[in-house]
Amino acid sequence: MSKGTIKKVAGPLVIAEGMHDANMFDVVRVSEQRLIGEIIEIHGDRASVQVYEETSGLGPGTPVESTGAPLSVELGPGLIGSIFDGIQRPLEEILNQTGDRLTRGIEIPSLSREKKWNFVPTVKVGDLVEEADIIGTVKETPIITQRIMIPNGIRGVIKSISEGEYTITDTVAVVETEAGQSVEITMMQKWPVRVGRPYKEKLSPDMPLVTGQRVIDTLFPIAKGGVAAVPGPFGSGKTVVQHQLAKWSEADIVVYIGCGERGNEMTDVLNEFPELKDPKTGYSLMQRTVLIANTSDMPVAAREASIYVGITIAEYFRDMGYSVALMADSTSRWAEALREMSGRLEEMPGEEGYPAYLGSRLAQFYERAGRVISLGKEGREGALSVIGAVSPPGGDISEPVSQATLRIVKVFWSLDSNLAYRRHFPAINWLSSYSLYVDNMGKWFNNSINEKWMDLRARIMHLLHDESELDEIVKLVGMDALSAPDRIKLEAARSIREDFLHQDAFHEVDTYSPLEKQFMMMELVLSFYDTTLQALEQGADINELVKLPVRERIGRFKYVDTNDVKGEYQTILESLHRETSQLLQKEES
Known part of the structure; x- marks a missing residue:
């Protein structure tokens, strides 16, 4: 020492x-x-x-x-539902012992040493075990069972193991190694935060992380085990997007890192998450969440450590075979901490004062995501998906943190303040966002949802891009200068924007949209476009076509309950064909 x-x-x-x-x-x-x-x-x-x-x-x-x-984190029962600071000090326990203020030099274990957990063995005496093998389970919350794993570097035969109530430091099993040593196994492990936890194999990102948000799932999907960046200026809805993903994404466990965020925003998270009802289980969302709270007034060095603490906890649950979603809000504040420490070390500054190693540090963080096969004989499949918010000054994504992030991540959800001011949420700009996972996952969407999924998606993207070009003409010479087919195209694109891409996070039905319903919504909008275009060729009046009553029903389809969507979908299609036929008959007469 x-x-x-x-x-x-x-x-x-x-x-x-x-x-x-x-x-x-x-x-x-x-x-x-x-x-x-x-x-x-x-x-x-x-x-x-x-x-x-x-x-x-x-x-x-x-x-x-x-x-x-x-610097290491403690991993074991007691993580779920806890609120830690940037170096894994338990904030609730500190509050109970010292009051509202963090006392300097306070030493409180991250995980309680007094609380007892019911350990249920899954192996027996004489079984051969190796690193990352599961030897027992602990029911941590009503919805999460923690799987107690053999620590890394240990291989041998179970000499003794017993069921019962234990603290995380009690010996629950003894393993006799090949060298003849007896190693005591507890329910707690420690792991250095700057070292990624090992795995057997990293899998291809060919399955989506379903979020229930239409603009994400349909246009810019993220893979399970993928990485995404959410850059956007102040007030564009980064935190709301992350809350929606935490609540609705197909993840077993959520790790939320408030890295250098404003105190009032972090307070909202701490107040809202316990009250949010998990739609999948009916329990509080905190029953499957770990919160890392490091506000902007906390010491800057701890902010730099916070994202490593969060991702190490996430990797631990990934190794158990869970799908984990990690939200880092925001990596810009983390980069600012890096810049401040670099300046104090008198290192040569890079662009805008950030250290020259900014890009490599960001890559080290994001590369720890992935869908993997864990170590151990079972070869469990787990996934760690990372969604990082970026807060560029003035919304300028040409600054170094945004650019370094974009070189690493494969999904870019570009938040647009103009959309947010027009009350269009999620305010993800469909012209500047992208997902490089789409081609990999196209086969999954076509096989699992409908074989026409990728074709419909391509058509919707095409209509949105055509609309942006037609908008320029309309601004210059007015709507009357457009041909009738182009006017139909604009109306279809408006339906996509207002009915499909706009989603109400506070509506009990529209807040989450299953993939099957998203497909039906695409079908309805494109059926309206194809049918009216066909009717136009047969002599129907453009002004009458855009006023068809069925348009209102197509727009309100997103509010239809999931149990009723199939019936309503068929009814709307029938109404569309009936109304256009009636309009054509009227024109002929």
């Missing part, structure tokens, strides 16, 4: 001398108050330490002591 003294203090950065035996990324305790920090640079016996707490009052000569271990 290396001990030294402070030479210099610069905000959250402390330079310590005499740290001969310390290693990079070792956790250290600073001063008699035992403030927690991490070594981020070493020159000879001089170590640069980023302190995760307020450093006021520290001065030269103050002792610094290395713990000899990297």
Whole structure:
């Protein structure tokens, strides 16, 4: 254990001398108050330490002591439903012990050492086990069963295992290794946050993470185990999009990281998530959620660590075979923390003052996502999908964080403040967004939903792009300059925008749209376009066609309950053909 003294203090950065035996990324305790920090640079016996707490009052000569271990998280029963800060300190437990303010140097275990959990073995004495094999289960919440796994690097035969009530530090099993050593297994593991948890194989991203949001699932889908960026200016709805994804996406577990967010936004999350009813189970959404709360007024160094803490917890549940969705809100604040620490280290700045390694750090974070086969004999399949919000200053996505993110992620949901001001939510701009997973997942959509899915999607995208070109003509010379077929095209595109892409997050039916219903909505809008275009060729009047009563029913189809959609879908199609036929007969007479 290396001990030294402070030479210099610069905000959250402390330079310590005499740290001969310390290693990079070792956790250290600073001063008699035992403030927690991490070594981020070493020159000879001089170590640069980023302190995760307020450093006021520290001065030269103050002792610094290395713990000899990297910054790690505790993984085990008690994670679900908990609220941690950026370095996995339990905020609710701190509130109970010290009050509303975070006391400096407080040392409280991340997971309770007193609470007992009912451990149910799934293996027996004499069974051969290896790393990541499941040896038992713990019912952590009514909807999540935590699977207790053999820690990495251990392989052997179960010597003893017993069912019963245990704390996370009690021995629940003993494994005799091939070398003849007896290793005690507890329900808790520790893992360094900056090291990705290993897996056996990474799978191709060819299955969608179904979110129930039409503009995402139909036009810009994210793969299960994929990565997406949600950049947008202030007020464009980044947080609302992430809340919808947390609530509705096909994920067993949600890890939400509030990284440097405003305190009032984080308060909304902390208040709303426990009250939100999980639509799949009927329980509170917190019964399958882990929250990492690191607000903008908390020490900047802890903000830098928070996304690593969150993704390590997410990887742990992925290894159990769960599908995990991680929301990072926002990586721009994380990059600002990186810039501040880099400036204090006097490193050569890159573009706009960000460190030169900004892109590689972002890549290290996002590359930990994926759909994988875990270690162990069973080979469980788990997925970790990452959705990162980006908050570019002034909404300018040409700035370094947005550009570095776009070089890594495969889905770009471009939030548009103009759409948000027009009350169009989700405010995802369909002309500037993209998903590079579409071609990989086309086969899945065609096989699982309908063989025409990809064709209909392509037609809808084509209509939206044509509309943007026709809009320019309308602005210059007016609607009367357009031909009748182009006017029909504009009306169909308007239906797509207002009826299909616009979705009400607060409507009990429209807040979530199953894929089958999304397909029917595409069919109805395109059937209206094809039928009216055909009627136009047969001599129908354009003004009468755009006023067909069935249009109102097509627009209101998104509010139809899921149980009634098939009947209503058939009724609308019949009405469409009947009304156009009647209109043609009227024209002929």
